[in-house]
Amino acid sequence: MGVYEALGVRPVINARGTLTALGGSVMDPAVVAAMAEAATAFVDLPDLHRRAGRRIADLLGVEAACVTSGAAAGLTIATAALMARDRIEAVLALPDTTGLPDEVVVLKAHRMLYDQAVLVAGARFVEVGVASAARIEQVDAAITDNTACLFYAAESADTRGSLPLAALAECAHARGVPVLVDAAAEIPPPDNLRRFLDEGADLVVVSGGKELAGPQSSGLIIGDRRLIDFCHANSFPEHSIGRGMKTDKETIAGLVKAVELWVARDYSVIFDRWESLVAQVLDALAGLPGVTAERGFPTEPGIQPIVIPRAYVSQAGRPAAELRDALLEHDPPIAVGIEQDRLAINPQCLRDDELPTLLAALTALLRPPR
Numbered sequence: 143m144g145v146y147e148a149l150g151v152r153p154v155i156n157a158r159g160t161l162t163a164l165g166g167s168v169m170d171p172a173v174v175a176a177m178a179e180a181a182t183a184f185v186d187l188p189d190l191h192r193r194a195g196r197r198i199a200d201l202l203g204v205e206a207a208c209v210t211s212g213a214a215a216g217l218t219i220a221t222a223a224l225m226a227r228d229r230i231e232a233v234l235a236l237p238d239t240t241g242l243p244d245e246v247v248v249l250k251a252h253r254m255l256y257d258q259a260v261l262v263a264g265a266r267f268v269e270v271g272v273a274s275a276a277r278i279e280q281v282d283a284a285i286t287d288n289t290a291c292l293f294y295a296a297e298s299a300d301t302r303g304s305l306p307l308a309a310l311a312e313c314a315h316a317r318g319v320p321v322l323v324d325a326a327a328e329i330p331p332p333d334n335l336r337r338f339l340d341e342g343a344d345l346v347v348v349s350g351g352k353e354l355a356g357p358q359s360s361g362l363i364i365g366d367r368r369l370i371d372f373c374h375a376n377s378f379p380e381h382s383i384g385r386g387m388k389t390d391k392e393t394i395a396g397l398v399k400a401v402e403l404w405v406a407r408d409y410s411v412i413f414d415r416w417e418s419l420v421a422q423v424l425d426a427l428a429g430l431p432g433v434t435a436e437r438g439f440p441t442e443p444g445i446q447p448i449v450i451p452r453a454y455v456s457q458a459g460r461p462a463a464e465l466r467d468a469l470l471e472h473d474p475p476i477a478v479g480i481e482q483d484r485l486a487i488n489p490q491c492l493r494d495d496e497l498p499t500l501l502a503a504l505t506a507l508l509r510p511p512r
């Protein structure tokens with residue numbers, strides 16, 4: 143019996159994407175091997191943490207990097223770093239921010255569920271504009287001596303109340319304020335790993351357990367070398383706000399290996415494969431009465447990554463939620479998303495050998511009863 147079966151948990155066919163609630167991603171055997179090897183010896187953990195960050199920064203072509211236990215941990219640690227820097231009393235006092243700049247300026251349109259991780263460090267948000275509109279002058283007016291940073295949620299970049307990152311960064315930098323970007327799930331496209339830094343971000347957080355396919359509880363902060371040093375001061379294994387967000391030796395070694403594999407990926411091949419999976423779903427459903435199946439691209443902002451094609455499927459008279467729930471009842475369970483009131487089948491995490499099961503389940507569900 144497998145580890146999941148022994149607990150009465152059924153492995154899921156994932157046609158939804160790198161969702162944390164479904165396990166993030168599946169690691170390459172070479173990543174698992176690196177973790178297993180790391181588990182066999184003691185090391186100087188602070189030294190490993192620093193060296194792994196330097197290796198990952200070299201691989202990605204960025205100035206510096208700090209391994210975290212996820213993008214959410216990265217947000218907390220980066221926020222702590224931008225407030226307390228490496229002043230030991232301040233580092234140890236967080237989330238008490240007495241005497242520190244602790245305001246994080248954010249567009250109203252960029253508030254989202256993950257930003258609680260910023261508050262964990264002890265910061266407060268200062269919201270600018272309304273959900274549907276904001277002006278750069280309002281951002282400038284919100285910056286004071288008490289501003290720790292400007293926070294930018296990359297997933298909200300295309301919403302109505304957003305402003306271009308480059309313009310925000312220019313405004314913030316003119317006032318000596320750094321910019322922190324949440325790009326947890328913005329890969330692919332692969333260029334996004336560097337793009338936000340190129341557009342003026344000082345620190346960017348990325349999940350290690352999504353498209354990078356590292357350990358699920360891993361992540362990265364990348365960016366300015368001096369600020370990454372401050373991140374280390376506020377990270378495990380130092381006593382700090384980051385102490386509970388542990389990055390063990392196995393996770394660190396696994397993420398290094400995952401990044402090595404990721405930089406060698408050929409995304410033109412990967413996108414072709416995704417397109418082919420979507421096309422096979424559309425082909426299998428063509429001609430079923432009452433069924434609409436079409437390629438969806440790009441998806442609506444907020445459901446990342448937007449550049450991965452989807453198969454959008456709907457059936458007249460049947461709510462998308464009913465179809466989704468029926469697929470979760472399938473044996474094995476099949477997880478699909480809902481976007482724009484339609485089933486959204488995302489090929490990102492789908493294995494080739496799972497496609498026949500997915501197609502059979504979909505056609506059985508959508509075929510009219512005899």
Ligand SMILES: *Cc1c(COP(=O)(O)O)cnc(C)c1O
Nearest residue numbers: 212213214215256326327349361
């Ligand atoms: C997934 C996600 C996070 C959290 O990432 P973890 O690596 O799971 O901690 C934060 N922000 C956004 C936008 C995300 O999609």
